[in-house]
Structures are given as structure tokens and as C-alpha cells.
Amino acid sequence: MSNVVVITSNLYRPHIGGVENSLYHLAESYKVKGFKPVIVTSDIPLDKGHLESYEVQNGIEIYRYSMSKRVKFLAIPVPKLLSDLYSAVQMYRMINSKYKPVLTITRYHFNQVAVKLAGIPNSVYLVPGVVKFQNSRKNLGSSSISNTLQHYYHRILQYWALKTSDRIAVFSTNMIKQVNSIVKLLDFPIVTKPGVDKSRFFPASRAQKLIDRKQLDLEFDGPVFLCVGRCVKVKGFDIVIRALQYSEIDNYQLWIIGDGPLQADLQNLANETGVFDRVKFLGSQSEPELYYRMADYFLMSSIYEPLGQTILEALSSGLPVVAFDKNTGVETATHELLNLNHGYFMSSTNEYDVAKFIDFILQKGNVEYDYKSKACTELAKERYSWDILADDLME
Numbered sequence: 108m109s110n111v112v113v114i115t116s117n118l119y120r121p122h123i124g125g126v127e128n129s130l131y132h133l134a135e136s137y138k139v140k141g142f143k144p145v146i147v148t149s150d151i152p153l154d155k156g157h158l159e160s161y162e163v164q165n166g167i168e169i170y171r172y173s174m175s176k177r178v179k180f181l182a183i184p185v186p187k188l189l190s191d192l193y194s195a196v197q198m199y200r201m202i203n204s205k206y207k208p209v210l211t212i213t214r215y216h217f218n219q220v221a222v223k224l225a226g227i228p229n230s231v232y233l234v235p236g237v238v239k240f241q242n243s244r245k246n247l248g249s250s251s252i253s254n255t256l257q258h259y260y261h262r263i264l265q266y267w268a269l270k271t272s273d274r275i276a277v278f279s280t281n282m283i284k285q286v287n288s289i290v291k292l293l294d295f296p297i298v299t300k301p302g303v304d305k306s307r308f309f310p311a312s313r314a315q316k317l318i319d320r321k322q323l324d325l326e327f328d329g330p331v332f333l334c335v336g337r338c339v340k341v342k343g344f345d346i347v348i349r350a351l352q353y354s355e356i357d358n359y360q361l362w363i364i365g366d367g368p369l370q371a372d373l374q375n376l377a378n379e380t381g382v383f384d385r386v387k388f389l390g391s392q393s394e395p396e397l398y399y400r401m402a403d404y405f406l407m408s409s410i411y412e413p414l415g416q417t418i419l420e421a422l423s424s425g426l427p428v429v430a431f432d433k434n435t436g437v438e439t440a441t442h443e444l445l446n447l448n449h450g451y452f453m454s455s456t457n458e459y460d461v462a463k464f465i466d467f468i469l470q471k472g473n474v475e476y477d478y479k480s481k482a483c484t485e486l487a488k489e490r491y492s493w494d495i496l497a498d499d500l501m502e
Contacts, residue, residue: 109206109207109208109209110141110142110143110209111142111143111144111145111206111207111208111209112134112137112142112143112144112145112208112209112210112211112212112501113144113145113146113147113202113206113208113210113211113212113227114130114133114134114137114144114145114146114147114211114212114214115130115146115147115148115211115212115213115214115215115218115222116130116148116213116214116215116218117148117149117151117215117217117218118148118149118151118215119131119146119148119169120164121153121156121158122151122153123391123392123393123395125235125301125416125417126214126215126235128304128416129214129233129301129416130146130148130214132301132302132304132493133212133493133496133497133500134146134167135165135167135493136302136493136494136496136497137497138166138167139494140494140497142209143206144167144168145167145168145169145170145202145206145208146167146168146169146170147169147170147171147172147198147199147202147218148169148170148171148172149171149172149173149174149191149195150171150172150173150174150175151174151175152175158171159171160172160173170198170202171198172194172195172197172198172199173194174191174194176190176194177190178190178193178194188260191217192217192220192221192224195217195218195221196221196224196225197225198225199221199222199224199225199227200225200226202225202227203225203226203227208227208229209229210229210230210231210500210501211227211229211230211231212230212231212233212500213230213231213232213233213268213272214233214235215235216232216238216261216264216265216267216268216269217264217268219232219268219271219272220264220267220268220271223271223272228273229273230272230273230274231272231273231274231275231276231297231500232268232269232272232274232275232276233276233277233500234269234275234276234277234278234282234286234413235413236411236413237265237282237285237286237288237289237413238258238261238262238265239262239265239285239288239289240285240411240438241341241411241413262289265289266289266290269286269289269290269292270290274294274296274297275292275294275296275297276296276297276298276299276499276500277296277297277298277299277413278298278299278300278301278413278414278440279298279413279414279440279443280298280443281413281438281439281440281443282413282414282440283295283296283298285438297499297500297502299495299496299499299500300414300444300490300491300495300496301414301416301419301491301493301496302419302491302492302493302494302495302496303416303419303420303422303423303487303491303493304423304493305423305487305488307396308396308399308420308423308424308487309396309400309423309424309425309484310400310424310425310426310480310484311400311401311425315400316400316401316402316403319397319400319401320401323397323401325362325387325401327360329358329359329360330358330359330360330403330404330469331359331360331361331362331401331402331403331404332347332359332360332361332362332402332403332404332405332406332429332465333362333364333398333399333402333404333405333406333421333426334347334361334362334363334364334365334405334406334408335363335364335365335395335398335399335405335417335420336364336365336409336417337365337366337367338363338365338366338367338368338369338370338372338373339367339368339369340369341409341410341411341412342365342408342409343408343409343410343431343456344363344369344373344408345369345372345373345376346408346456346458346461347361347406347408347458347461348361348373348376348377348380348382348386349376349380349458350458350459350461350462350465351377351380351382351385351386351462352380352381352382352462353458353459353462353463354462354463354465354466355462355466356465356466356469356470357385359385359465359469360385360386360387361385361386361387361406362386362387362389362398362402363386363387363388363389364389364390364391364392364395364398365390365391366390366391370388370390373388374388395420396420396424399420399421399424399426400424402424402426403426403476404426404427404428404429404468405417405418405421405424405426405427405428405429405450406429406430407421407428407429407430407431407439407441408430408431409437409439410431410436410437410438410439410456411437411438411439412438412439412440412441413440414440414444415439415440415441415444418430418441418444418445419444419487419491421483422444422445422449422483422484422486422487422491423483423484423487423488423491424483424484425480425481425483425484426480426483427449427450427451427476427479427480427483428441428445428449428450428451428483429450429451429453429464429465429468430450430451430452430453431452431453431456432452432453432454434454435453435454435455435456436456437456445483445486448478448479448482448486449479449482449483449486450479450483451464451468
């Protein structure tokens with residue numbers, strides 16, 4: 108019997124993100140459990156680099172199907188969507204023939220569809236988000252023709268991914284409702300949680316935070332609120348930037364880790380509202396754990412988030428989480444991950460109310476902060492493990 112587990116998505120390292128990290132950590136967990144993990148992804152480069160079609164990293168084989176070369180039929184290039192799908196299906200057929208995997212875990216709808224077209228059995232689609240909600244006009248903040256067409260293309264593709272997968276796994280009960288709004292499931296999906304690398308994400312003392320900030324040219328002795336994610340509408344970074352202008356306490360900073368299409372707009376917003384000197388746009392970071400350790404609070408400003416890997420990283424780093432309450436209309440799983448022992452829930456998404464709530468938090472004493480910080484790290488240790496996720500998907 109094969110002991111190969113295929114883990115696949117459209118992107119992997121050197122790309123940085125929650126899904127990309129999950130491929131790595133699942134592969135490491137299966138390797139320890141005696142399986143042979145194989146990662147399949149695309150050759151989409153980071154910036155303008157080049158990615159090899161095959162390589163081995165940390166003892167894990169990585170195969171990349173081509174999305175950079177157009178397939179030709181009778182010397183005529185076929186449409187890119189069909190070319191990409193053809194390349195992926197051919198790769199999965201080769202993988203299936205060579206390894207006959209005992210399990211295939213897909214993390215993106217394109218890959219799930221290609222896996223089934225290639226005839227690979229026993230696939231688990233670990234849904235990263237539901238396109239219908241994640242890429243809605245409200246959450247994208249754009250209604251251009253291009254964005255609308257892409258939205259419906261991905262909705263159709265995800266419909267078929269959900270329809271064809273052998274099993275479906277989600278990270279929250281809210282996602283079950285969202286998936287059922289697309290495809291009525293006959294079987295109850297696997298409800299599980301991802302893990303967090305506790306060797307990377309761990310707390311630092313107050314004194315160490317100040318030392319680390321100075322070493323990275325971020326010297327500041329006041330409280331730091333950290334936001335992590337792509338600069339897109341759904342992350343709600345615009346809300347917290349606007350909030351700064353209404354805060355009566357001005358001795359704190361907002362750090363934003365991540366880049367994306369709205370980064371320049373957010374920088375302009377910080378300038379226009381007169382708070383640019385209090386907002387640090389730090390871009391995408393290969394070692395985000397350094398910034399978690401230097402921060403004091405994690406500001407979860409998303410209005411849509413299927414789970415929030417960044418929340419788990421914040422918990423493991425001992426950062427109390429500040430997030431919107433579920434009654435504000437946001438679609439997040441924050442309440443499924445933590446409670447008031449580990450942070451604070453804001454009752455409004457209005458920037459003025461957000462400012463007043465931050466002022467309220469900053470007036471709390473060190474005793475409450477230390478209690479919540481310790482509770483965060485204990486929760487991460489007890490509940491969030493990549494090994495548990497690997498076992499759940501294997502059942």
C-alpha cells in the first residue's frame with residue numbers, strides 16, 4: 108500500500124501566506140508520521156524569478172506544473188485558462204501513476220478540479236475560503252468588469268471543486284453554512300483547525316520587545332497594534348487607519364505587515380487623515396514572527412475571514428487579540444478560536460467607535476494585559492497543532 112500523501116495548491120514557497128505555510132507544516136507532520144509527502148503546485152514565480160519544475164526541499168519532493176508556457180494545439184496557443192488546466196491535469200496524472208497516493212489534500216479550487224479530472228481518488232478539499240463571500244463586491248471594494256468576470260469564474264470553479272471532492276474539510280461552523288449555500292452536502296464536512304509553529308511564534312518580554320524594535324530601526328516605546336495580511340478591502344485596514352484620527356490617545360502605533368493592490372491607497376489614506384507618522388507599512392515579510400514578538404496587541408480588522416491563521420500566530424506570540432464582535436455583521440471565525448480571556452471584541456465597525464475602543468483598551472492595567480497574554484499562549488499550546496490537523500484529514 109502506498110504511503111504517499113499529496114498536498115497541493117496553486118502557490119507554495121517562496122510565496123508567503125497562510126495556505127502556503129499550511130502545505131509546508133502538513134508535509135512536515137506527515138513526514139514525522141511515517142508518510143512520504145509530495146507537494147504539487149504551479150510555477151508562478153515570486154516577482155520575476157524562475158521556479159524549477161522539480162526540486163527537493165527538506166526531504167520533501169516538490170513538483171510544479173507550468174502556468175508560464177502556453178500549450179499549443181496545431182501550432183495555435185490555446186486560451187490560458189485551458190492551457191493552465193491541461194498542464195495541471197497532466198502533472199496530476201503523472202503523480203497518480205508514479206505514486207498512487209493514499210490521500211490527496213487540495214487547498215485551492217483550481218487544483219481540486221484538476222485532481223479529479225486526472226482521476227486521482229480519495230481527495231480532501233480543505234477549503235481556504237468561500238469565493239461567493241470572500242470575493243463579493245462588498246469585500247473586494249471594486250466592481251470593475253475584470254473583477255466581476257474573475258469573481259464568477261472562480262465561483263463556478265469552486266462549485267465544481269466542492270461537487271467533485273471525495274471529502275470536504277472546513278475550519279469553522281460558519282464555513283459549513285457558506286459551503287452549503289453553494290453545494291448541498293450529503294456528508295457532514297470535517298470541521299478541524301490548523302496549527303501554529305510554536306518554535307517560531309512565541310512571546311517576548313517587554314524589555315526584549317524594545318530591544319528588538321531598536322535593532323530593526325523601529326524604535327518606539329509605546330504600545331504597538333499589529334495587522335497582518337494582504338492590502339485588500341476585506342482586511343479592513345482602512346477602518347483602523349481612519350480610526351487613528353479620532354483617538355484621544357496618540358502614543359501608540361499601527362504596524363501593517365503585507366502588501367497588495369490597495370497598499371498605495373492605504374498609504375494615501377494615512378496621509379490624508381494626518382496619521383501617516385503613526386502607521387508603519389512594513390510590506391510582506393519572510394519572518395513575520397519577529398514583528399509579532401515586537402508588537403503588544405493583534406488587531407484583527409477583517410470583515411471576512413474563514414479562520415484567521417494570523418490569529419493563531421498572535422495567540423502563540425502572546426498578543427491579546429482585538430477583533431470585531433460577530434454581532435457587527437462581519438463574517439469571521441474569531442469567536443470559535445478565542446474568548447474574552449484572550450482579547451477584546453469591538454461592538455462596532457465604525458472608525459470613531461473603533462478609536463474609542465482602542466483608547467479604552469490602552470487604559471487597562473498591566474495585570475489584565477499579562478493575564479490575557481499568558482492565556483493566549485496557553486490556548487495556542489493546548490488547541491492548535493498541525494499534527495492534529497494531519498490526523499483529522501487522514502480519518
